[in-house]
Amino acid sequence: MLEIRAATYRYAGVARPALRDVDLALSDGEIVGVVGANESGKSTLCLVASGLAPASIGGSLGGGSLVVDGRTMTERPLHELAGVVAIGFQDAASQLSGVAATVFEEVALGPMNLGLPLVETVERTREALAALRIGDLAERRPTQLSGGQAQLVVLASLLAMRPRHLVLDEPTAQLDPDGSRLVGQALARLAAEGTSLLVAEHRTDLLDRICTRIVVLDEGRVVATGPASDVLADPRLHGWGVEPPARVRLASEIAAAGLWSPPIDAALVEALG
Amino acid sequence: MTRLALERVSFTYPSGVRALADVDLVVEPGERLAIVGQNGSGKTTLVRHLNGLLRPTGGRVLHDGVDIAEERVARLAATVGLVFQDPGRQIFAGRVRAEVAFGPRNLGRRRRQLDEAVDGALAAVGLADAADANPYDLGYSRRKLLALAGVLAMGTPVVVLDEPTTGQDARGVARIAGIVASLHAQRRTVVASSHDMRFVAETFTRVVVMRAGRIVLDGTPEAVFAEENGAVLASTFLAPPAAGLVGARLGLGSTPTERALLEALGARDAGDD
Numbered sequence: 001m002l003e004i005r006a007a008t009y010r011y012a013g014v015a016r017p018a019l020r021d022v023d024l025a026l027s028d029g030e031i032v033g034v035v036g037a038n039e040s041g042k043s044t045l046c047l048v049a050s051g052l053a054p055a056s057i058g059g060s061l062g063g064g065s066l067v068v069d070g071r072t073m074t075e076r077p078l079h080e081l082a083g084v085v086a087i088g089f090q091d092a093a094s095q096l097s098g099v100a101a102t103v104f105e106e107v108a109l110g111p112m113n114l115g116l117p118l119v120e121t122v123e124r125t126r127e128a129l130a131a132l133r134i135g136d137l138a139e140r141r142p143t144q145l146s147g148g149q150a151q152l153v154v155l156a157s158l159l160a161m162r163p164r165h166l167v168l169d170e171p172t173a174q175l176d177p178d179g180s181r182l183v184g185q186a187l188a189r190l191a192a193e194g195t196s197l198l199v200a201e202h203r204t205d206l207l208d209r210i211c212t213r214i215v216v217l218d219e220g221r222v223v224a225t226g227p228a229s230d231v232l233a234d235p236r237l238h239g240w241g242v243e244p245p246a247r248v249r250l251a252s253e254i255a256a257a258g259l260w261s262p263p264i265d266a267a268l269v270e271a272l273g
Numbered sequence: 274m275t276r277l278a279l280e281r282v283s284f285t286y287p288s289g290v291r292a293l294a295d296v297d298l299v300v301e302p303g304e305r306l307a308i309v310g311q312n313g314s315g316k317t318t319l320v321r322h323l324n325g326l327l328r329p330t331g332g333r334v335l336h337d338g339v340d341i342a343e344e345r346v347a348r349l350a351a352t353v354g355l356v357f358q359d360p361g362r363q364i365f366a367g368r369v370r371a372e373v374a375f376g377p378r379n380l381g382r383r384r385r386q387l388d389e390a391v392d393g394a395l396a397a398v399g400l401a402d403a404a405d406a407n408p409y410d411l412g413y414s415r416r417k418l419l420a421l422a423g424v425l426a427m428g429t430p431v432v433v434l435d436e437p438t439t440g441q442d443a444r445g446v447a448r449i450a451g452i453v454a455s456l457h458a459q460r461r462t463v464v465a466s467s468h469d470m471r472f473v474a475e476t477f478t479r480v481v482v483m484r485a486g487r488i489v490l491d492g493t494p495e496a497v498f499a500e501e502n503g504a505v506l507a508s509t510f511l512a513p514p515a516a517g518l519v520g521a522r523l524g525l526g527s528t529p530t531e532r533a534l535l536e537a538l539g540a541r542d543a544g545d546d
Contacts, residue, residue, distance in 0.1 A: 038414040038442045090413055090440065093359065137313075144288050147358050147436065148312030148468070173440045174358070176311050176468045178510030202442055205515075243443035246471070246515030253531060259538045264523065271518040 002026040002049065002085065002165045002196050007064030009048050017062065018044040020220040026165070026196040031187060033207035033228065034200040036217035037241025042200040043090060045217065046169040049198050050087035051078070068165065083114075086163035090170045092151035096142045103145070103153050104129070104138040110161040121160075128156040131186045132179070148174040152183075159186055166190065167198045172206055184210045205272075208232050208245040216240055247272045274302035275352050275430045275462065276337050277323055283331035284318055284486075292318035294486040295332070300464060302430070305457055307473040308466045310483030311510045316466035317358060319483070320433050323464065324353035351380055354424035358435040358466075360416040369395070369411070369419060370404040376427040394426035397452055414440045418448070425452070432456055434465040438472050450476045470514040474498060474529035484509035499527040 009019040047053035100106035172180040214231035216224040284293040366372035398418040474494040482490035498513035520528030525537040
């Protein structure tokens with residue numbers, strides 16, 4: 001269980017809170033999606049959930065706390081946090097280690113640092129590369145990847161660590177549609193093995209497929225939360241700057257044009273489900 | 274007005290990775306062209322040839338029929354403005370206003386002409402209120418808009434956008450679509466790479482599909498996203514936008530845009546009456 005309790009987070013030197021009074025609990029095996037307009041607090045929530053804010057980047061939680069598996073982690077040193085909560089940043093290329101000569105080594109760094117035996121490290125690395133269909137990049141230099149490939153390599157590193165809790169800030173921003181789909185499947189498998197996941201995304205189609213719950217942020221506050229199917233069909237989404245999934249958007253446009261019929265509804269589900 | 278042409282262009286990175294293979298492409302003045310394809314298919318490599326940032330290892334790049342091999346990038350920048358996928362590669366000034374002024378100043382704009390170019394570009398991307406901010410105090414999505422403003426301010430006849438919608442929320446995507454439309458109204462050429470098939474179909478009139486460094490499809494969104502191309506699209510892990518998938522399911526032909534889908538549904542209903 002990963003819990004954020006009564007968090008009002010301010011960046012150092014900024015009076016206006018980036019998060020206001022946020023409470024959020026993720027059960028093991030649960031995938032919670034975070035949506036909201038740009039600058040609504042999604043990235044800040046990711047930093048707080050991973051413990052990097054305030055422990056690494058400063059600022060203050062305003063009396064709130066981060067509790068991981070029953071332990072208060074707010075004031076704990078970073079190396080303790082890193083063992084329980086993993087994070088994937090929005091800017092994937094910045095997360096590459098810069099020390100690995102090949103993609104294979106880059107992905108293997110995580111499990112190696114966890115102290116896993118070599119055989120298991122290699123096995124996990126192969127598995128993570130295969131899951132995201134980037135096995136053919138194994139011998140490439142990490143510095144010679146396209147933006148999307150770098151994002152997949154960073155995600156593979158995180159998958160290979162099999163963290164108990166994983167926070168991802170726009171994991172599919174640079175991916176082609178099929179890459180997004182593979183990432184979705186890999187995250188669902190990770191959750192099935194008990195990992196709790198917090199995923200901030202603009203792509204609500206992906207969240208629609210994998211999330212149990214959705215949290216909507218607006219100006220740092222949680223303005224809606226609930227089962228994914230309910231929140232993603234909420235007519236207020238657009239006003240919060242969030243694009244509903246294609247399934248929801250097309251259904252409402254077709255209805256608004258007076259063209260709705262049961263076969264069309266069935267076609268939406270079959271074509272986009 | 275500039276006509277861009279790639280003649281049998283190949284490009285192999287020093288690492289030995291072959292990113293483009295015998296690409297032939299002509300972009301007429303005023304065209305709105307989107308380039309799509311799997312991560313690593315060569316989109317970024319291709320667009321970086323348009324302004325001479327990368328030089329072909331085989332074949333030629335022509336501007337208005339003239340080979341640009343001997344032209345310096347600084348001179349080509351007056352013709353083709355390129356917005357990078359990663360804004361961190363583009364931004365260096367300490368103030369937003371200075372960042373946007375850099376390009377037009379280098380092109381010789383001064384005083385009122387310079388101010389007008391900068392103000393116009395900041396207004397177009399919605400950053401007029403942030404003119405005095407430090408670029409690195411802006412979030413990722415606004416930094417991307419800032420990089421775009423820097424290129425818009427140069428007033429080049431050709432604007433090239435590498436993954437412009439990455440990390441943008443619904444309003445940001447709508448804003449960029451509006452900018453493409455307004456560039457088109459000024460008869461400027463727009464070339465963009467993108468993974469967002471809805472943005473591509475709704476905003477561009479020609480779509481080029483790349484696979485492993487080659488162009489495999491080239492046509493209008495209606496033609497490229499038509500059902501008979503399903504297998505070719507799937508071979509580079511792409512699928513038509515949601516509206517197209519639903520139209521195909523309902524037997525309405527190729528409806529890649531939401532308007533096309535609604536019109537086809539409306540026409541069918543009228544036919545039934």
